[in-house]
Amino acid sequence: xxxxxxxxxxxxxxxxxxxxxxxxxxxxxADTLVDADLRGISSHGIQxxxxxxxxxxxxxxxxxxxxxxxxxTPTSLLIDxxxxxxxxxxxxxxxxxxKKTQKLGLSVAVIRNSNHFGTAGYYARMAxxxxxxGIALTNTRPLVVPTNATEAFLGxxxxxxxxxxxxxxxxFDGATSIVSSGKIQVLAxxxxxxxxxxxxxxxxxxxxxxxxxxxxxxxVAFTEKQPGGGVLTLGGLLQSNSNYxxxxxxxxxxxxxxxxAQGSISADTNKPGHHDFSQFLLTINPExxxxxxxxxxxxxxxxxxxxxxxxxxGTEIMIPGDREYRRYAENLKQGVVIxxxxxxxxxxxxxxxxxxxxxxx
Amino acid sequence: xxxxxxxxxxxxxxxxxxxxxxxxxxxxxADTLVDADLRGISSHGIQxxxxxxxxxxxxxxxxxxxxxxxxxTPTSLLIDxxxxxxxxxxxxxxxxxxKKTQKLGLSVAVIRNSNHFGTAGYYARMAxxxxxxGIALTNTRPLVVPTNATEAFLGxxxxxxxxxxxxxxxxFDGATSIVSSGKIQVLAxxxxxxxxxxxxxxxxxxxxxxxxxxxxxxxVAFTEKQPGGGVLTLGGLLQSNSNYxxxxxxxxxxxxxxxxAQGSISADTNKPGHHDFSQFLLTINPExxxxxxxxxxxxxxxxxxxxxxxxxxGTEIMIPGDREYRRYAENLKQGVVIxxxxxxxxxxxxxxxxxxxxxxx
Numbered sequence: 001x002x003x004x005x006x007x008x009x010x011x012x013x014x015x016x017x018x019x020x021x022x023x024x025x026x027x028x029x030a031d032t033l034v035d036a037d038l039r040g041i042s043s044h045g046i047q048x049x050x051x052x053x054x055x056x057x058x059x060x061x062x063x064x065x066x067x068x069x070x071x072x073t074p075t076s077l078l079i080d081x082x083x084x085x086x087x088x089x090x091x092x093x094x095x096x097x098x099k100k101t102q103k104l105g106l107s108v109a110v111i112r113n114s115n116h117f118g119t120a121g122y123y124a125r126m127a128x129x130x131x132x133x134g135i136a137l138t139n140t141r142p143l144v145v146p147t148n149a150t151e152a153f154l155g156x157x158x159x160x161x162x163x164x165x166x167x168x169x170x171x172f173d174g175a176t177s178i179v180s181s182g183k184i185q186v187l188a189x190x191x192x193x194x195x196x197x198x199x200x201x202x203x204x205x206x207x208x209x210x211x212x213x214x215x216x217x218x219x220v221a222f223t224e225k226q227p228g229g230g231v232l233t234l235g236g237l238l239q240s241n242s243n244y245x246x247x248x249x250x251x252x253x254x255x256x257x258x259x260x261a262q263g264s265i266s267a268d269t270n271k272p273g274h275h276d277f278s279q280f281l282l283t284i285n286p287e288x289x290x291x292x293x294x295x296x297x298x299x300x301x302x303x304x305x306x307x308x309x310x311x312x313x314g315t316e317i318m319i320p321g322d323r324e325y326r327r328y329a330e331n332l333k334q335g336v337v338i339x340x341x342x343x344x345x346x347x348x349x350x351x352x353x354x355x356x357x358x359x360x361x
Numbered sequence: 362x363x364x365x366x367x368x369x370x371x372x373x374x375x376x377x378x379x380x381x382x383x384x385x386x387x388x389x390x391a392d393t394l395v396d397a398d399l400r401g402i403s404s405h406g407i408q409x410x411x412x413x414x415x416x417x418x419x420x421x422x423x424x425x426x427x428x429x430x431x432x433x434t435p436t437s438l439l440i441d442x443x444x445x446x447x448x449x450x451x452x453x454x455x456x457x458x459x460k461k462t463q464k465l466g467l468s469v470a471v472i473r474n475s476n477h478f479g480t481a482g483y484y485a486r487m488a489x490x491x492x493x494x495g496i497a498l499t500n501t502r503p504l505v506v507p508t509n510a511t512e513a514f515l516g517x518x519x520x521x522x523x524x525x526x527x528x529x530x531x532x533f534d535g536a537t538s539i540v541s542s543g544k545i546q547v548l549a550x551x552x553x554x555x556x557x558x559x560x561x562x563x564x565x566x567x568x569x570x571x572x573x574x575x576x577x578x579x580x581v582a583f584t585e586k587q588p589g590g591g592v593l594t595l596g597g598l599l600q601s602n603s604n605y606x607x608x609x610x611x612x613x614x615x616x617x618x619x620x621x622a623q624g625s626i627s628a629d630t631n632k633p634g635h636h637d638f639s640q641f642l643l644t645i646n647p648e649x650x651x652x653x654x655x656x657x658x659x660x661x662x663x664x665x666x667x668x669x670x671x672x673x674x675g676t677e678i679m680i681p682g683d684r685e686y687r688r689y690a691e692n693l694k695q696g697v698v699i700x701x702x703x704x705x706x707x708x709x710x711x712x713x714x715x716x717x718x719x720x721x722x
Contacts, residue, residue: 076649148676172609196601240557248533288437315509
């Protein structure tokens with residue numbers, strides 16, 4: 001079914017208020033989920049609400065906790081998210097970085113003791129809206145199997161990068177692994193096979209049954225006893241296809257998040273009642289180097305040349321961001337898609353809190 | 362054959378002096394090539410000398426030109442390399458960034474009107490030696506075919522990232538594409554097939570004949586008339602294996618180099634007599650966030666846990682940097698490997714300049 005993004009936002013704000021988030025925190029959380037659904041990134045939209053709710057009940061998320069600024073310099077911020085949602089600490093940090101970067105040209109923040117923060121792109125886009133280059137990283141629960149390994153250790157470790165441009169910024173936003181676990185969840189939900197070499201068992205044999213992979217990942221990511229197997233790095237199964245480069249990219253994120261923030265690395269976020277994700281933000285003012293309008297124009301010209309390269313019949317060449325802004329415009333009109341399982345979860349959540357759920361349009 | 366790295370360095374310094382580089386510039390150029398050979402990255406070692414020589418003769422490289430600092434702030438540098446080698450401008454910029462970062466916590470430089478700069482890792486390692494996080498990027502000649510495209514546009518676009526650690530820093534250093542063109546050159550030289558899905562023809566059909574690929578890439582990278590085909594992005598042939606993520610990574614490098622430096626993007630570096638590469642450097646002081654020794658220790662513990670994960674029999678899990686530091690120690694003792702074709706090229710260069718070539722050991 002589809003619901004209007006407006007009704008989705010109202011519902012979410014009421015739920016978050018009932019769960020003791022402050023009004024402004026609840027509005028932010030709602031906005032990040034609605035924004036993801038509008039962009040067609042449903043893996044990071046309202047379908048996360050049941051998970052967020054269970055984490056609140058387990059005190060993995062503490063909605064009333066205030067973040068703490070541990071250390072601040074004119075170019076940096078170290079923040080303790082204090083077990084509250086990652087969105088709250090990260091949006092706060094991004095706003096501070098934008099101010100710092102407008103003064104000194106670039107700045108960096110790391111956040112520890114945090115939780116899921118929605119899409120990494122949300123924060124990197126905040127920078128792009130101010131004419132800045134934005135980078136946002138997070139580690140995650142352990143899911144990803146390094147080159148040659150037969151057990152998971154790395155997170156799917158999101159990387160978002162934005163560069164100002166019109167009609168929309170360049171927005172590269174996704175897991176550094178070959179896919180995020182959300183993509184596998186969606187296939188499992190719909191009884192579809194995995195179309196590529198995404199996941200392996202405890203002997204590094206490729207698995208295509210999405211439900212079996214999903215069942216295994218639930219153990220891999222959420223229990224301390226590792227059954228083996230997991231998601232592959234970008235580059236896939238084989239060292240001959242340079243899968244160690246995907247491994248390297250994932251490790252860069254581990255170093256800049258869990259290590260630099262002195263929080264947990266992904267491998268240590270699978271303890272019961274424990275989350276402790278870490279995030280990393282960097283913003284750069286492109287006007288350190290040139291006029292913003294000129295730089296945007298150069299980028300847009302490159303994107304247009306790319307879109308018009310010779311390509312396979314029946315395909316198109318899309319620039320990172322093209323798809324999500326196209327879907328944003330469509331879903332704003334048509335409403336956002338809610339799958340049946342999520343609809344049922346929302347019904348349960350609404351009944352528990354006596355909040356009416358959004359109606360299908 | 363093998364030659365001692367000392368004799369390699371002496372030979373290179375004499376050649377660069379004869380080609381009108383200043384003594385310090387020549388010593389730097391020699392050091393970057395010897396360093397690559399010692400690390401087993403022979404694609405970026407002395408085998409580049411014949412190419413460098415031909416570019417000097419064609420005035421693509423101007424050895425006596427001085428770099429120009431176009432714009433400087435307490436946290437940034439914009440440099441015009443003035444058609445001299447990339448090594449010179451980049452090493453200069455990295456030294457300045459180290460000072461700036463020691464003061465303000467992080468800093469960034471972009472360089473335009475540059476040439477090949479050796480390995481990206483060389484500069485990122487300069488930062489790591491000072492206890493800093495280092496990032497170095499370069500664009501290159503166009504070689505890489507975007508997702509769905511049948512012609513090349515992107516460079517192989519190197520990305521290096523270092524993080525301080527013992528006994529050696531974390532050093533992730535390589536092309537953002539599935540492989541660098543140098544890897545294909547080495548296979549072609551040795552009459553070996555390409556072992557993975559690295560390169561395609563003008564219909565995106567995978568090619569495994571290294572010599573045929575190499576012949577095609579010579580046209581793709583060095584002529585304005587594009588025959589189609591090229592090297593694949595990380596992720597390989599198929600969209601179902603997320604090759605658009607490799608495309609995104611490559612585009613991030615294009616934006617931070619050619620676009621941000623207002624130089625040429627990779628696609629425009631294939632004009633005769635024209636190079637105009639751009640480079641990007643970023644350094645961050647990890648002590649913005651914690652004690653350096655503690656951070657190093659956390660990183661080292663993570664690396665050790667990774668090395669000891671369960672893995673396929675007969676393989677090992679290596680951390681980025683492990684292989685190159687191992688080879689460095691070996692080659693320092695045994696000498697660096699020079700292939701027959703390169704040995705012949707060195708002989709010609711030595712004869713032309715009346716400089717004795719290093720003898721085999």
